[in-house]
Amino acid sequence: MTDSLSLPAGPMGQWPQLEPGWVWLCGAGPGDPGLLTLHALNALRQADVVVYDALVEDTILDWAPQAERVYAGKRGGKPSAKQRDISLRLVDLAKEGKRVLRLKGGDPFVFGRGGEEAQTLIQHGVPVRIIPGISAGIGGLAYAGIPVTHRDVNQSVTFVTGHDQSGETPTSLNWKAIAEGAQVLVIYMGMKHVERIATALLDAGRPADEPVAVVCNATTPDQQVLETTLARMTADIAASALEPPAILCVGRSVLMRQVLDWQGLAAGQQPRNLDPLNRGRPAEVS
Structure with missing residues (x-):
């Protein structure tokens, strides 16, 4: 059960605190929950509200049972939230004194529009922290x-x-x-x-x-x-x-x-080709 997952001792013995009125923009990785960073897990444990994208797995959200969930997914060809509305919603939540986690698939700064959201927050006086994620x-x-x-x-x-x-x-x-x-x-x-x-x-x-x-x-x-x-x-x-x-x-x-x-x-399959680049020598030989 996800509730049994705990963080190890952090740097200097303490993990960063997600303070009220802050927004952490965090990469959730490409899908597998095991690819989350420890900083991301720490954020999930503390958040009052998680604003998440379409490609964030539900099992990742389960690590924040205390948090309100706000869906902000955008998928091509489907009804989606406007980017301006998402950014300003983050501002509003922070101004309400919430501890806000903005959870984005992959890395927030790799074709994720994380830079736009962070800039909007800072322009409105909202403090932010950026947590990178593994890009797809x-x-x-x-x-x-x-x-x-x-x-x-x-x-x-x-x-x-x-x-x-x-x-x-x-x-x-x-x-x-x-x-x-x-x-x-x-x-x-x-x-x-x-x-x-x-x-x-x-x-x-x-x-x-x-x-x-x-x-x-x-x-x-x-x-x-x-x-x-x-x-x-x-x-x-x-x-x-x-x-x-x-x-x-x-x-x-x-x-x-x-x-x-x-x-x-x-799964028990054999390699199709041990030398697919036709090097003609073992991989350890330069």
């Missing part, structure tokens, strides 16, 4: 057995969002520059515009046979992983009936899933 673009891919960086593949990684405030593919993105400069590309919220994104990358010169992984419901029991290529990605996603939330990863690091699918290995 890192943690979700790791659960799929895909390293975001791998020495034999990439020395850089580019994170982009698949849609902007209007819900369309961001017009400010220079897809040609991204295609030419991103060894590995991680795309958040890209399912709605996957055809447009694939076309832009192909037109900019990315190889048609470049490996792509689509990770849906990352780190949860409902996680699904589709391995495909850039040219086949749109058709394969349509045929699979996969739905958001999803992370798209474009690059040769996707091949490492053939050997690093640790969840498959734990």
Whole structure:
């Protein structure tokens, strides 16, 4: 039972106190409750009210049985709260003297609009604390057995969002520059515009046979992983009936899933390829 979970002795013997009138903006991680930070758990234990996003697991909220729950989820194509209303609701709750926890999926500062909310709070005189979380673009891919960086593949990684405030593919993105400069590309919220994104990358010169992984419901029991290529990605996603939330990863690091699918290995499966990058030598040999 979650009530039995207790915090270890904290730094200097004491964990930070969530004071009345404060708002803590906290990342809940990509889904698996075990990926919460201890600071996040500490916040859940103290909060009077938790304002949470659509992708926050109910089991995480159960660690705050004393708190009022306020849903502030936003999902594409569904009725959602307006960002202005969410930000001002946080201000109002803090002004009421509540200890407010704003719980956001992943990390609040990675395509989470946490910066906007924090700025609004500070402009209204509300003190804030930021608690980072594991972003789906890192943690979700790791659960799929895909390293975001791998020495034999990439020395850089580019994170982009698949849609902007209007819900369309961001017009400010220079897809040609991204295609030419991103060894590995991680795309958040890209399912709605996957055809447009694939076309832009192909037109900019990315190889048609470049490996792509689509990770849906990352780190949860409902996680699904589709391995495909850039040219086949749109058709394969349509045929699979996969739905958001999803992370798209474009690059040769996707091949490492053939050997690093640790969840498959734990279930008794054998590695599909011990040397998916065709190095021709053991991994420990430089």
